[in-house]
Structure formats: structure tokens, C-alpha cells
Amino acid sequence: MKQMNLLQAINSALDLAMAQDERVLCFGEDVGAFGGVFRATSQLQQKYGQQRCFNTPLTEQGIIGFANGLAAQGQLPVAEIQFADYIFPAFDQIVNETAKYRYRSGNQFNVGGLTIRSPYGGGIHGGLYHSQSPEAYFTHTPGLKVVVPRNPEQAKGLLLAAIRDPDPVLFFEPKKLYRAAVGPVPEEDYMHPLGQAEVLREGQDITLVAWGAQVQTIEQAADQAAELGISCEVIDLRSLLPWDQETLARSLRKTGRMVINHEAPRTSGFGAELVASLQENCFYSLEAPIRRVTGWDTPFPLALEKEYFPNALRTLDAIQACLDD
Known part of the structure; x- marks a missing residue:
């Protein structure tokens, strides 16, 4: 290593x-x-x-x-x-x-x-x-x-x-x-499978999903939620096409709640596809609507970059709102 x-x-x-x-x-x-x-x-x-x-x-x-x-x-x-x-x-x-x-x-x-x-x-x-x-x-x-x-x-x-x-x-x-x-x-050769998500943290109360840099964000939100007694399952999607519906559906059926975080704008963002597919297949397991924490529907702003990001605090707000539903 x-x-x-x-x-x-x-x-x-x-x-x-x-x-x-x-x-x-x-x-x-x-x-x-x-x-x-x-x-x-x-x-x-x-x-x-x-x-x-x-x-x-x-x-x-x-x-x-x-x-x-x-x-x-x-x-x-x-x-x-x-x-x-x-x-x-x-x-x-x-x-x-x-x-x-x-x-x-x-x-x-x-x-x-x-x-x-x-x-x-x-x-x-x-x-x-x-x-x-x-x-x-x-x-x-x-x-x-x-x-x-x-x-x-x-x-x-x-x-x-x-x-x-x-x-x-x-x-x-x-x-x-x-x-x-x-x-x-590892310095040697190895591969990770395409099309397979990875569960980074087991949890019972709610599932958090992201990819790329936003995985760090949902991990931070999960840490903050843990201080409030909330147990979060954390999943890195890794591959968006094809995406691992089985892993996400299994987690959602267990927790009954989910927050999806992505940096791209909300409207027609990939989170919308995840929400639609999962609610079709897991509707009777849902305890609350799946929530999305995303970038805003604006061009990416230079001066307000920090405000644009779907950060851990916004994610924590979504977690609490989902649990209150």
C-alpha cells in the first residue's frame, strides 16, 4: 500500500x-x-x-x-x-x-x-x-x-x-x-466491479446515498446524525449506469427512509431516476417520501459556490425532516 x-x-x-x-x-x-x-x-x-x-x-x-x-x-x-x-x-x-x-x-x-x-x-x-x-x-x-x-x-x-x-x-x-x-x-493491479454499489456503513433508521465527492458529505451528515441518536446506512453508488438497484432497494426496505445527495441541479438530476425506480419497487416499505438534497437549479455560481453545494447541514435537515414525516 x-x-x-x-x-x-x-x-x-x-x-x-x-x-x-x-x-x-x-x-x-x-x-x-x-x-x-x-x-x-x-x-x-x-x-x-x-x-x-x-x-x-x-x-x-x-x-x-x-x-x-x-x-x-x-x-x-x-x-x-x-x-x-x-x-x-x-x-x-x-x-x-x-x-x-x-x-x-x-x-x-x-x-x-x-x-x-x-x-x-x-x-x-x-x-x-x-x-x-x-x-x-x-x-x-x-x-x-x-x-x-x-x-x-x-x-x-x-x-x-x-x-x-x-x-x-x-x-x-x-x-x-x-x-x-x-x-x-495498493501499488499492484486490482479492479472494483462496475455496476455495483458499496455499503460503507450499516444503519437502521435511514439510508443515505451519494456518489463521487458527495459521499464525504453524507458520511459527515451520518456522523452528525449519530450524535442525535440516528442510525444512518451510507451507500456509495459508484456506478450510475448501470446502477445497483438491488443494493439500494434492500437497504430501503430495511430502513424505510432514504435521502439522496448529488451536486448536480435538482430538476432531472440522476437522483430523480433513483427516487422513481425505488418508489415503484419499494412503495410498501416506505415510511416517508424519499428526499433529495442537491445543487440548485441555477448556473454554477462563482461567488456563492459554498452556498450552492448540498452540504452536510442541508443533508442533516433532510434526514430529520424524513424522520419527522
């Missing part, structure tokens, strides 16, 4: 994947000698050469179009979109090409070897164009997988699994945690 921050864990995963399979290529804006804007690909070009780790033009649509072509030819491209806010110029390539390539060819061709990495979310005072959480747009797209890690150990295991998965994966990295999250990470 070695202490790593989230960036170092991402770099370690890429290094291992490139060392073990020469088909793995890393590319994007400034990812070569510069190592990317956050240095996630630092030293990879020096180690594996310019043919396997290289810069692209500043064109997100071109990056993903090129990645689709490589994946269709059997390569394992790991394409970086420098900020998730700028993934939208590539939306057509991801939604209409990446996600549908296998289906439209009748399984004769696929781009399943493609992994798209992108820093996402707020927490670095990036303002409205460098702080968005666009995961819900892509969870509406059959043919993709969407993954968000919560800490360095998870990031490495999930990224290695994503690179080796037979389906195209969108891997969103909470930039708020890049250097703030530090923990022990």
Missing part, C-alpha cells in the same frame, strides 16, 4: 494499464509532456512514447471521433476531456456514435474498448464553465456506462475496470478531490 491522492491513483491506473497492454493509448488536450491541466497523465509520455500518450487539437468532437475510430479497430483508447463542462461539443459523437456503434452494426463492430475520462464537479472555484456535473445527460443513453469514484483507492480500481470493460465507459473524476483526497492505495 502507498499513500496517494486521487490524481496519483489515476496516474497509477493508467501506468499499469499501459504497461500491461500496448493497445492502451492516452490522449487529449495537453496530456502529453505537460501531463494534462491537472497532471493526471504526468510522465506517461516519457515512459511510453509519443505514439501512446499524446496531445490532440483543442476539439472535443475530434477527440471522441478519433477515439471511436481507434476503438473500432481494436485499440483501447483512454480519451481525456479536459473539463466535463466541455464534453458537450462531443455529445453527438458519444451519444450517437459511441453508445450505438455495437447496436447499429448488429454486434459486428463495437467501440467497447473506449474509456472517456473527465474532471467534473465544483469545489475549485472554477465558476460556471469549470464546475458542472453533467452525469444525468449520459445516464439517459443506453450503450454507455457511467462511473464516479469517491476516493483514490476506488479511483484506481474502478478506472482499471473501466479500461478493461467490454463497453464504453464515461469516467467522471471529482476534481474537488484530486489533491484533497489522500489514502492508502
Whole structure:
């Protein structure tokens, strides 16, 4: 085990994947000698050469179009979109090409070897164009997988699994945690399963669900609730598409109450899908309506970033309100 921050864990995963399979290529804006804007690909070009780790033009649509072509030819491209806010110029390539390539060819061709990495979310005072959480747009797209890690150990295991998965994966990295999250990470190769949530804490009174950086928030809220005698079950969703309905439903049937926390705006956020699906399947186990604690339905504000975040206090308020229902 070695202490790593989230960036170092991402770099370690890429290094291992490139060392073990020469088909793995890393590319994007400034990812070569510069190592990317956050240095996630630092030293990879020096180690594996310019043919396997290289810069692209500043064109997100071109990056993903090129990645689709490589994946269709059997390569394992790991394409970086420098900020998730700028993934939208590539939306057509991801939604209409990446996600549908296998289906439209009748399984004769696929781009399943493609992994798209992108820093996402707020927490670095990036303002409205460098702080968005666009995961819900892509969870509406059959043919993709969407993954968000919560800490360095998870990031490495999930990224290695994503690179080796037979389906195209969108891997969103909470930039708020890049250097703030530090923990022990195995130096050797390992993988965490995609599509499987993780129960981090057992509880009896209420279930708290989040992904990415917001997992820390619900853990803080659970600690505060414990001081009030409230027992919280804490779940990291990890994979949003596909998401682990069985684990969440089992927990909800046990506690009868749930709070879902996510950083993206409330309206049509992925929490709404969780609520709808779980209430369809667990209605008779509910003791209260499922509550959501989310970002606001506004552009991400620079000056009011702290007020925008669905923090532990807002989560604790939701927990108490749910228990009072």
C-alpha cells in the first residue's frame, strides 16, 4: 500500500494499464509532456512514447471521433476531456456514435474498448464553465456506462475496470478531490466491479446515498446524525449506469427512509431516476417520501459556490425532516 491522492491513483491506473497492454493509448488536450491541466497523465509520455500518450487539437468532437475510430479497430483508447463542462461539443459523437456503434452494426463492430475520462464537479472555484456535473445527460443513453469514484483507492480500481470493460465507459473524476483526497492505495493491479454499489456503513433508521465527492458529505451528515441518536446506512453508488438497484432497494426496505445527495441541479438530476425506480419497487416499505438534497437549479455560481453545494447541514435537515414525516 502507498499513500496517494486521487490524481496519483489515476496516474497509477493508467501506468499499469499501459504497461500491461500496448493497445492502451492516452490522449487529449495537453496530456502529453505537460501531463494534462491537472497532471493526471504526468510522465506517461516519457515512459511510453509519443505514439501512446499524446496531445490532440483543442476539439472535443475530434477527440471522441478519433477515439471511436481507434476503438473500432481494436485499440483501447483512454480519451481525456479536459473539463466535463466541455464534453458537450462531443455529445453527438458519444451519444450517437459511441453508445450505438455495437447496436447499429448488429454486434459486428463495437467501440467497447473506449474509456472517456473527465474532471467534473465544483469545489475549485472554477465558476460556471469549470464546475458542472453533467452525469444525468449520459445516464439517459443506453450503450454507455457511467462511473464516479469517491476516493483514490476506488479511483484506481474502478478506472482499471473501466479500461478493461467490454463497453464504453464515461469516467467522471471529482476534481474537488484530486489533491484533497489522500489514502492508502495498493501499488499492484486490482479492479472494483462496475455496476455495483458499496455499503460503507450499516444503519437502521435511514439510508443515505451519494456518489463521487458527495459521499464525504453524507458520511459527515451520518456522523452528525449519530450524535442525535440516528442510525444512518451510507451507500456509495459508484456506478450510475448501470446502477445497483438491488443494493439500494434492500437497504430501503430495511430502513424505510432514504435521502439522496448529488451536486448536480435538482430538476432531472440522476437522483430523480433513483427516487422513481425505488418508489415503484419499494412503495410498501416506505415510511416517508424519499428526499433529495442537491445543487440548485441555477448556473454554477462563482461567488456563492459554498452556498450552492448540498452540504452536510442541508443533508442533516433532510434526514430529520424524513424522520419527522
